[in-house]
Amino acid sequence: MFSAALAGFALGGSLIVAIGAQNAFILRQGLIRSHVFILCLICATSDAVLIAAGVGGLGTLVSRSPMLIAVVTIGGVAFLGTYAVMAFRRAWRPSALVAGTPQGMPLRAAVMACLAFTFLNPHVYLDTVVLLGSLSAAHHGAARLAYGAGAVAASFTWFFALGYGARFLAPLFARPSAWRVLDLLIGLVMALLATGLLVSFLAGR
Template sequence: MNLISAGFSGFALGGSLIVAIGAQNAFILRQGLIRSHVFVLCLICAASDALLIAAGVGGLGTIVSQSPLLISVVTLAGALFLATYSAMAFRRAVKPGAMVAGTPEGMALKAAVMTCLAFTFLNPHVYLDTVVLLGSLSAAYQGPERVAYGAGAVIASFAWFFGLGYGARYLAPLFARPAAWRVLDGLIGVVMGLLALGLLISFLRGA
């Protein structure tokens, strides 16, 4: 019973952290809508989370939380990347030529994978949520219960990303018109821009 309770706690906390709107989720949603490399990208996001969660539960969270330089480097790199992607999203939103027959052009597999990895590992919140927060809270459990806690968080990640990626196709009728894509890309641009601004402010405060 304790294993089930620990696993559920990990699932609930991991799910609550992952579901929050962010760069990863916006990217997966868009790729899911155009049905481009969905399985590979969802697998990368979920497997990356699993790796970081395992590291955090294993004790890496303490090391990361005590390294301000590492957090600062990742924060600045993430801000620059998100600002660039925000500009690209706004460009897609205002340029009619970026759409063909109502469907945006997809990315090549290599470009999509690299973009997905950047969204994952250049986002300091990923480390703070998975490695530091989930990792530190795992200290309340010992032995098999700690493993169950981590497994619950990993399952939440896989369920969310694959649900988002493949569930997005049910919104396809709504995005049959180019105007809907312009709105989505405009919103993505705003989200990415605000995230970049937040990271930049965080970096400047920590400098």
């Protein structure tokens, strides 16, 4: 069972650590120390639910539902494109990180954005539900549960490490130029992801 849990942790970690919209959002929120715990918890718990669904057999159903994937893809393109524009606007007028000064969006808006980054990204379903779910079929019984638990542990470890580890970069982001670079990178990541999703969607039609 330990080897199955380790395999789940390794694969789950390799999929989650990849640069993406969700990670960029958590990094920025961690830097400004805004709603870090609740946002990390939402991301990790969402992954846990999707991984459990995949290990439980939902992966096969999702992979056979092109309509569901199409709806999520279109929504993801619109949301990522909008957030990319917002990031580029912030880069145009960057601000320094001032200790003790609350920055960022209200909790409700941050939670809604976090949920959108999570569930409007079709790759999250392909990674957690379809891929992890399919590969879990190589394990049986308790080993399959251990595999899923390992993948869930990787998600919790990564998001909380990213969210709370970001604060160690705060001194660097005391300069507006550092925020300009970060927001430019975030904008580029969002724009590239939106473009990639749109191209894949159109190519598959």
